[in-house]
Amino acid sequence: MISYQVIEHGKPLQKVMQETPKPKGTEVLVRITRSGVCHSDLHIWDGYFDLGGGKRFYMKDRGCVPPFTMGHEPFGIVEAFGANAKGVKTGQKRIVFPWIGCGKCPVCRDGLDNYCVAMRSVGVMRPGAYSTHLLVPHPRYLVDASGVDEAFAATLACSGVTAYSAVSKVAKLNARDWVAVIGCGGVGLMAVSVLKAKGIRNVVACDVDQGKLAAASKLGAKLTLDTRAPDATQKLQALAGGYLAAAIDFVGMPATAMLGLGALRKGGRYVLCGLYGGELVHPLPAFVQRVISLVGSYVGNLQELKEVVALAKKKKLKPSPLDTRPAERANDALEDLKAGRVLGRVVLDFEGLEA
Numbered sequence: 001m002i003s004y005q006v007i008e009h010g011k012p013l014q015k016v017m018q019e020t021p022k023p024k025g026t027e028v029l030v031r032i033t034r035s036g037v038c039h040s041d042l043h044i045w046d047g048y049f050d051l052g053g054g055k056r057f058y059m060k061d062r063g064c065v066p067p068f069t070m071g072h073e074p075f076g077i078v079e080a081f082g083a084n085a086k087g088v089k090t091g092q093k094r095i096v097f098p099w100i101g102c103g104k105c106p107v108c109r110d111g112l113d114n115y116c117v118a119m120r121s122v123g124v125m126r127p128g129a130y131s132t133h134l135l136v137p138h139p140r141y142l143v144d145a146s147g148v149d150e151a152f153a154a155t156l157a158c159s160g161v162t163a164y165s166a167v168s169k170v171a172k173l174n175a176r177d178w179v180a181v182i183g184c185g186g187v188g189l190m191a192v193s194v195l196k197a198k199g200i201r202n203v204v205a206c207d208v209d210q211g212k213l214a215a216a217s218k219l220g221a222k223l224t225l226d227t228r229a230p231d232a233t234q235k236l237q238a239l240a241g242g243y244l245a246a247a248i249d250f251v252g253m254p255a256t257a258m259l260g261l262g263a264l265r266k267g268g269r270y271v272l273c274g275l276y277g278g279e280l281v282h283p284l285p286a287f288v289q290r291v292i293s294l295v296g297s298y299v300g301n302l303q304e305l306k307e308v309v310a311l312a313k314k315k316k317l318k319p320s321p322l323d324t325r326p327a328e329r330a331n332d333a334l335e336d337l338k339a340g341r342v343l344g345r346v347v348l349d350f351e352g353l354e355a
């Protein structure tokens, strides 16, 4: 098999040829056809997350040490499986759910793999989908997406399920309420699409890039805000008529957190999803007096992936712009993403690669 691997953090990925793994027990070998490129791959590539105040969280401290293969938006064809893998057939086209937990602890037993403290995520803690082949530990992590475009289906594994899970953390809305989507990259645009699919119409998209705001409008955002305005918080409050019930932040930097928290109505909820980094300094009494809350949202669970795929199958979920490129251009894709030149999602095409 051919993989594009991180050999050294922050340096171009290298094409590596290895023996194709043989599935054992419950394992399934998937031949990758499409593999989405996610913004969080940039952090994994760099090898750390910025915790603010000069502090960093290093991937190597969680056992993620080069050489390794990134890629957590896998779509492909079942090629082989172990003797104990039930309910799976060769030739089936499937999304691979990447947010895999230990499978044994109470949260995993409840189907909340993404709350497991010993996660073994695809493309993070185990080899990922920037590869012609991917070994999946159990057939339960394969999701049928028949009828959905393959590149779009791949992106549902992270950007789709992450947006869906974040939107599900928005509390019940009244008729006047608005929701702000802060950051209209691949995941933010999917959130606009999920909100629309769920019938939530009062959506204001926020970004610093006019092209991304235009894409958000096309997907159903009623209003947009260029957050470079010095009085962006007041502008956001005004656009929502004082009824901003939720702000979902797909950037996650101090400025976007202050924007989201600052613009909420009383009782509002700020859902933090982006991992850009930094730290938050905010007056504590405001949480009490304004009855606001801050909730984190990390990827999503298998059931949520199935639900977002169901929306896509029913054509209720519009895809964000997709740019499919040959797998050989994996490094360009990462560079373009880093420079903010990607509108929507880049998806790598592995079909042309022979291994």
Ligand SMILES: [Zn+2]
Pocket: 038, 039, 040, 041, 072, 158, 159
């Ligand atoms: Zn991702």
Ligand SMILES: [Zn+2]
Pocket: 101, 102, 103, 104, 105, 106, 107, 108, 113, 116, 117, 118
């Ligand atoms: Zn677990």
